[in-house]
Amino acid sequence: MAVEELLPGVFAVQSPVFELLASMFRLQSHERLTKGDFAGLAEFDLDLWVDRVRGTLPDDVKQGLEVFFDFESFIGLSMVGFAWKTDAWRSVDAFLTALRAASPHALFESFLQTGFSPADFPAVEDTERVRAYIARAALPPKEKWKLAYLYLEREGTKQQFITLVEQCNALYFSAEWDRLSQIQAANIAELRAKVRSRQDLKREFPYLYLRDAETRVVLAPSVFYHVDSLSADDGDGNFFITVYGIHMAGLWAGQVEIVPLLKVLADETRIKIIKALHGGEKFGYELAERLGLSSSTVSHHLGHLASVGLVVGEREENRVYYRLDVKRMRQLLAVLAQELGG
Numbered sequence: 001m002a003v004e005e006l007l008p009g010v011f012a013v014q015s016p017v018f019e020l021l022a023s024m025f026r027l028q029s030h031e032r033l034t035k036g037d038f039a040g041l042a043e044f045d046l047d048l049w050v051d052r053v054r055g056t057l058p059d060d061v062k063q064g065l066e067v068f069f070d071f072e073s074f075i076g077l078s079m080v081g082f083a084w085k086t087d088a089w090r091s092v093d094a095f096l097t098a099l100r101a102a103s104p105h106a107l108f109e110s111f112l113q114t115g116f117s118p119a120d121f122p123a124v125e126d127t128e129r130v131r132a133y134i135a136r137a138a139l140p141p142k143e144k145w146k147l148a149y150l151y152l153e154r155e156g157t158k159q160q161f162i163t164l165v166e167q168c169n170a171l172y173f174s175a176e177w178d179r180l181s182q183i184q185a186a187n188i189a190e191l192r193a194k195v196r197s198r199q200d201l202k203r204e205f206p207y208l209y210l211r212d213a214e215t216r217v218v219l220a221p222s223v224f225y226h227v228d229s230l231s232a233d234d235g236d237g238n239f240f241i242t243v244y245g246i247h248m249a250g251l252w253a254g255q256v257e258i259v260p261l262l263k264v265l266a267d268e269t270r271i272k273i274i275k276a277l278h279g280g281e282k283f284g285y286e287l288a289e290r291l292g293l294s295s296s297t298v299s300h301h302l303g304h305l306a307s308v309g310l311v312v313g314e315r316e317e318n319r320v321y322y323r324l325d326v327k328r329m330r331q332l333l334a335v336l337a338q339e340l341g342g
Helices: 016-032 046-054 059-068 073-086 092-101 104-112 128-136 141-152 152-195 198-204 258-266 270-277 284-291 294-305 326-339
Strands: 003-007 010-013 216-220 229-233 240-245 311-316 319-324
Touching: 003 152, 003 198, 010 152, 016 046, 016 059, 016 073, 016 152, 016 216, 059 152, 073 092, 073 104, 073 229, 073 240, 073 311, 092 152, 104 128, 104 141, 104 152, 128 141, 141 152, 141 229, 152 198, 152 216, 258 270, 258 294, 258 326, 270 284, 270 294, 270 311, 270 319, 284 319, 294 311
Parallel strands: 010 216, 216 240
Antiparallel strands: 003 010, 229 240, 311 319
């Protein structure tokens, strides 16, 4: 799989590994992901696909998906950064080889590193500090207990995850990849035609977390993310990887549409996030802790607010800090007033 440079420092890739991980998250969390607002967009019917594949999965695979791809913790998705850092994103076989070669400590360290975790990441060998770190994570109690158990059983955790990836690849993904790769390639071709500058990039991806022109960005289209997205750091601060749903790019580019905007704002949690950001920028864990919400809930709602430009995320080292775009908020309120006859 080649890396295509769309702009200086902006790259597009097709990755079966990223798509496989997205498919596993989709199978476990389909009902919690965005879908109803944009029904009929996809040439790949996710509702039918999820129902069909779920009906073929053995119980041990379903249990594994629940462990690693739960909507509240989504620890399996942390492997996006791991796959990029180890140059194992080009094929599932290369990814499995990298997983087998990694130490249980290294894998669990990847599982813990998200933008919605406490900032003071501990050495994995320090049991007491890791336990304290998990206790402070923005996760429901059940997910904290699960992480603590996976930590204590790191060798078994590694093998369980490898087996799950092997099974999902064999049971459904390898047979789907040719069709998925064609859809991805078509999406990148559309992106190539639209994105000629970083301003174009921000128009197509208002949720991209770019603090300066030096940030190197990897864009990876995903059928299974549909109208959602996932961002990950490579761990060294060299690249920022965004796996984006193929119908996310340009969804609200240009003129503001009143109905989608109202749907984004018609949520109490999103209003609370807007109020919290009035006091200044915060990274994901701070928001989750302040609002008493899980990391996944905050991430989900931030994605919606960013999609209409109300919230801007900016990467600083291995954290994404979110701020309210007050100018954009006033613009959207003016559009609302005009459309409603104010």
